[in-house]
Amino acid sequence: LIKMTKEVKKGKPAFRPGQKNYLRRSHQEQQEIKVLQQKVTDGAPPRGTNPLALEGATETCYAGAKKFDEIPLSTITRNGLKKASYFNMTAIQRAALPHALAGRDILGAAKTGSGKTLSFLIPVVEKLYRERWTKFDGLGALILTPTRELAVQIFEELKKVGAQHDLSAGLLIGGKNLKEEQQRVCSLSILVATPGRLLQHMDETAGFDASPLKILVLDEADRILDLGFAATLDAILANLPASRQTMLFSATQTKRVKDLARLSLRDPEFLAVHQEASTATPFKLQQAFMEIEESSKMDLAWSFLKTHLKSKTIVFLSTCKQVRFMFEAFKKLRPGVPLRALHGGMKQMKRTAVFYEFCEAKSMVLFATDVAARGLDFPAVDWVLQMDCPEDAATYIHRVGRTARYTKAGKALLFVLPSEREGMLAALEGAKVPVKELRHNPEKSQPVTPALQALLSKDGELKAFAQRALTSYLKSIFLQPNKKVFNVEEVDVEGLAASYGLATLPKLWFLKKKDKKQVVVQEESEESEGSEESEGGEESEESEESGSESEESEESEESEE
Structure with missing residues (x-):
């Protein structure tokens, strides 16, 4: 108002x-x-x-x-x-x-x-x-x-x-x-x-x-x-x-x-004013990345939160559905620190309330999408954890900018999958962002996957949240234009699903459509090679158009669902 x-x-x-x-x-x-x-x-x-x-x-x-x-x-x-x-x-x-x-x-x-x-x-x-x-x-x-x-x-x-x-x-x-x-x-x-x-x-x-x-x-x-x-x-x-x-x-x-x-x-x-600076991020910001396997993503996130219970932390994820699942699941598992969620799908009054609650808290974990990455001045944020890779270096800079504001210090950690490492690090280096590598200490690991699996087996609604979260994350990777960093074919989907506590994979329609498209293209290529007349080429074009229309139909059905 x-x-x-x-x-x-x-x-x-x-x-x-x-x-x-x-x-x-x-x-x-x-x-x-x-x-x-x-x-x-x-x-x-x-x-x-x-x-x-x-x-x-x-x-x-x-x-x-x-x-x-x-x-x-x-x-x-x-x-x-x-x-x-x-x-x-x-x-x-x-x-x-x-x-x-x-x-x-x-x-x-x-x-x-x-x-x-x-x-x-x-x-x-x-x-x-x-x-x-x-x-x-x-x-x-x-x-x-x-x-x-x-x-x-x-x-x-x-x-x-x-x-x-x-x-x-x-x-x-x-x-x-x-x-x-x-x-x-x-x-x-x-x-x-x-x-x-x-x-x-x-x-x-x-x-x-x-x-x-x-x-x-x-x-x-x-x-x-x-x-x-x-x-x-x-x-x-x-x-x-x-x-x-x-x-x-x-x-x-x-x-x-x-x-x-x-x-x-x-x-x-x-x-x-900082164009000639040696780094594009604040000088008092300590930045690191950790290469992780898909199957250990939730375990490492849980371990991080359990070892930083007195810290004020923002956890960035790619989609609203991931934020909702992480918040609901971890809330039931009670890590020992207050939890909040902030994403674009929430009603405005709730978003505003969460914003002020996190500002006033001394220790709290905020699960958020990039809606919280732009310009917001959260006081005294100790850590920024990026569970998912940002879409580019500019988004990374905005995310880590929620800590180490003005003259204060802060820390940031980025999880990267093996398939994302080379492309993401090259992008950060090109943007003058200094990050050092950290390795996970197995002795400090606190697995949460078994607890998630048990929780999902009893809670159908939470299981549906997990399935939607996994699907939305994989689809966000599939739609990213920078394939040097984001290639859904190189992601261990089964391991990621297990990390979310899912025993079986949900239906991933967009991956199936891509497979179908590749088959259609291959068939058209074979027909084109075997045909010596121009009419054969015209038939090939018609086949391609019909394939495109079927894809659009499937996409509209998916969006309606």
Whole structure:
């Protein structure tokens, strides 16, 4: 539901135009805005420069500043930062804020946990403050983020920074009451939203107008720009004015001309503060991988949790069904540490509750899909365990970025199957990710497979969870485009099923279809070789088309099931 950074009670603003304190403050703001605009204009860094290269701020140029007090910010923004205990700027903030305050488009890339959120929230509230924005001016700033949890987190930070501003802000995410949002959304100055929910309001909310927009922010921009959000993002951009300030931030950034053209970026500043760093991950992050056999996957995961009962751990898996099975099974087996699950199939209220529970816990295990890998700032995470290989190096960087945030230390462990080792390690090396190999100590092993088998034999519902989890995982491998890492034919399916506690394999329709396709192709090849007439070639093409249609039919039947 929409939350307000500045509550408006009974339709009356905090300061009514007829009151003396309002007039006094209004006059003071006018004077401050004039001074700020002059400082921003005169002290802006030259285009194409990185303020990090400067030793410190000077009287004529604020670029190079290391503290928030040294850059031209309004008094009320400074007060909000001080109250939230923000005094010194991080590297990405030092690089981005001088350019962003000057109204320039930004492409910012920095390691996870480096403070990117303030790098765009401060320019947002400052720009609207200098424009003397009110609720009658419409939508002034839009912040898009790929996940609901990240949107909630950004909104909480916005409330801190903008606590003393007379600006209204809204949080638009799926899983909330659309009609209640529609009653207020048109009077909001700042929106923090997920793409799908925002587009829904653009299509269905009467009077929703984004034409006054002054600033657009894409957090985790690489995820929003990929194919999963392409159509939604294009539809949103069609409703936004081209003459706006645009800022993109992520741990891994794009420079593709196609993406920049879509966003109407004007001479953007490329600020990759860790581009020259020796590693792409935080320096205080200890990273390791362990090569494991499919049959021992659950045993090693259980052993890990049992030997880290006092730690705060995130366990990443590939699919929602795996997360659900792991959570339900391990909950029944009682490892001795609180367990929670977070995935895209959960209702929004439950997802939010789990997010806050994990944030506040001192020791807990969170089973999660990549919905938790993007931008979320979980306090004091000790370990990140990746039970399944990430789809690429960028996803790996985002996953391990949930620990070792800011100046804190953390540890990360990746399980790789023998078939995944060579390709995955090559991808990580190419992305400047240092990982060392660990070997399993058999003496510390605590097998859980026999207990899982006994549990599944008594619990039909849990057995169904296990079957769906195994099927979804194997299908995710089958659909991965990078066959140097993900080749389902090289996976020990029987061993993996045994690890899940399953005595027999579930039906794997997608593997059967692949076998059928190979047979069809082989038959067509033989027919083509034996035929000397062109008509034979045409028959071969017709056979191939019919095979394709049968595959599409099977796929539709499977999706309906």
